[in-house]
C-alpha cells in the first residue's frame with residue numbers, strides 16, 4: 001500500500017510544495033485572465049505571499065491542503081496519543097505520525113501568525129486551498145475570488161456620503177465667487 005519511506009515521502013511532498021507549482025499557476029492564470037495584475041512571492045512581506053495585489057491591498061496564499069493542515073484539528077497530545085481529526089483533503093500519515101503532526105501544527109501556527117502580521121500592516125489576506133482548485137469547482141473558486149477582490153476594492157474606496165445641515169454662508173459665498181468669475185470672463 002504505502003511503499004514510500006518517510007524520507008521519500010518527505011522529498012515528494014517537498015517537491016509538490018515548491019513555488020510555481022500547479023495550484024499557484026491555476027490561480028495566477030485565472031486572475032490574469034480576469035484582468036487582475038499581481039506581484040509574486042513578495043520578499044518584503046511576512047510569509048512571502050504567493051500573489052500580492054497592491055491595488056486591492058490583498059495578499060493571496062495558495063496553500064497545499066496537506067502541508068497547511070486544511071480543516072484538520074490537531075489538539076495537544078493525550079496519554080501519549082495524538083487525537084487527530086483528519087479532513088477529506090489532509091490525512092496525517094499513520095507512519096511517523098508524531099513528526100507529521102508536529103510539522104503541520106507548526107505550519108498552521110505560522111500561517112496564522114503571518115496573516116496577523118499582514119493584517120496589522122493593512123493587508124487583506126485570502127487563502128486559496130488546493131482542494132478548491134480541482135477541475136470540477138475551479139472556475140467557481142476563481143470567479144468567487146475575483147468577486148471578493150472587487151468587493152474589497154469597493155469597500156476600501158467607499159465614499160462616506162453625508163448630508164450636513166446646509167451652511168448658507170459658505171454656499172452663498174461660493175455662488176458669488178463663481179458668478180464673479182463668470183462675469184469677468186464675459187467682459188473680456
Ligand SMILES: [Zn+2]
Nearest residue numbers: 065070089131
Ligand atoms: Zn483542502
